[in-house]
Amino acid sequence: MWYELSHDFIFNIIGLQGRLADAVHFFFYDTIKIWFLLLTIIFAVSFLRTWVNTEYVRAHLQGKSSLYGHVGASLFGIITPFCSCSAIPLFLGFIQARIPAGVTFSYLISAPMNNEIAIAMLFGLFGWKVTSIYIGFGLLVAILGGFVIGKMNMEKEILMDIKPIETELEADLVKLSIIERAKEAWDYTYDIFKKIYLYVLLGVGVGAWIHGYIPTDFIARYTGEGNPFSVIIAVIMGIPMYSNAAGVMPLVEVLTSKGMLLGTALSFMMAVTALSLPEALILKKIISLKLIGVFFAIVGSGIIAIGYLFNIIL
């Protein structure tokens, strides 16, 4: 409905024609749609998360079996907030509660990958199918990645000595009234939106230009079946782009519609969110370079495997 409305507006009321009209319509339609989805999805997620904070997750995961720990930590990663500036206290807090390092890594992989901005952008640009594939395989990487790191006995690579808490932590959900929750969720949504709306505008703008002006075979040649290394290149390119996920995703959508393979696109987006250079630099204060290397290598190869898998089966 919004598609027809905006189409009508650009073509009949403003009276643009041809390629320019196509590009302008695409820009207008996509920007408004994504802004709307970002606001609703971030609000919904932050509303839910007013019940669950990281302290709750920690208490909940304390003393659980390995399987429950990895799966639970990955699932909690979807709903709880994650900011790379909190990575250290979070990491230490988990270790302090005697949660195994592997389970902690499951959480550290899942939380940034399944953040609400990425989910909202994916949903708006690619629809629910690709979004579910992204979340599902993201969880798989988090569960398996954390499991493998746990099996490698990396405990000595943690550079800080932390006194474990002996007592059992109590898992209490946050108590607030519904109105307070809604207010907190709205404050958070507004805060995030303020930070990213321009990136969305920019990303969609460049996307609209590509959509209107760059020929399809050009993109297909470099990012489609013609290039067997596209997945690996995409993952490496994704690493430094963390803070711009909102701006990068609209470009990926356009590239996909013009012939980039979906597996390559998925790998790229997962690399953008899960492998973040600033996070690695922050973690370097408390874990050894070796462990950071292992963390990146395991997550990176998992993401690359997913990319090739999808390029083959789709």
Added chain:
Amino acid sequence: MKIEILGTGCSKCNELEEKVKQAVGKSGKFAQVEKVDDLQKIMDYGVMSTPALVIDGEVKSTGKVPSIDEILAFL
């Protein structure tokens, strides 16, 4: 009264410090405001998401910057 702001130097921690100072000024109370970036101390409070606000040894908020009105209610 002793107010501690726990955080490892992210931009939100500075934002919280600024708001706490304004809130203290508004309340007219006397309070000592201190920034804590020692990880061991932050862990001792059981805080895992920064910035966190601690008043007289009691954790009041974690992982967000409360509004000035909310901070006033804590004081």
